[in-house]
Amino acid sequence: MVKIDTQGHEIEVFKGFQESLRRGLMRYVLFEYWVDAMDEAEGAEFGACRSVDILNTLSSYGYDTFDMGVLNHPKAPQSRKGHWREKYVEPSERAARTINEERTTEAKRSKS
Numbered sequence: 001m002v003k004i005d006t007q008g009h010e011i012e013v014f015k016g017f018q019e020s021l022r023r024g025l026m027r028y029v030l031f032e033y034w035v036d037a038m039d040e041a042e043g044a045e046f047g048a049c050r051s052v053d054i055l056n057t058l059s060s061y062g063y064d065t066f067d068m069g070v071l072n073h074p075k076a077p078q079s080r081k082g083h084w085r086e087k088y089v090e091p092s093e094r095a096a097r098t099i100n101e102e103r104t105t106e107a108k109r110s111k112s
Contacts, residue, residue: 001028008037014054021061029063035095052095059099067096 004013010031020026031054038051055065 001030002026004029004031008034008041010034011038011042011051011054014057018057021057021063024061029058033067033095049095049098052098055095055099056102 004010006013010033014021021029033051033054035049035051036046038054039046039048042048042050044050058065
């Protein structure tokens, strides 16, 4: 198991251990999927959601991804749950939709 907590620089970490992922050396990979911070660290504009590459990489190497949900965290402020959903959860949902759309497109191509 590996836990990654690099305050937005997870994309760089994942680039650095591609071979370990490919070889399946870690059974579990736990990391914070903080879209805005990752985009900022990459120099991308707000909402670019470049961090979806992490999800694609994990999927391509056979890993399953699970969203533990920031809103379920015991320290998530109750009064700001709407703000948290807009800022943190919805970008993750967009990333998941992108991955599903890419998989559907690829499946259609392979059938033709």
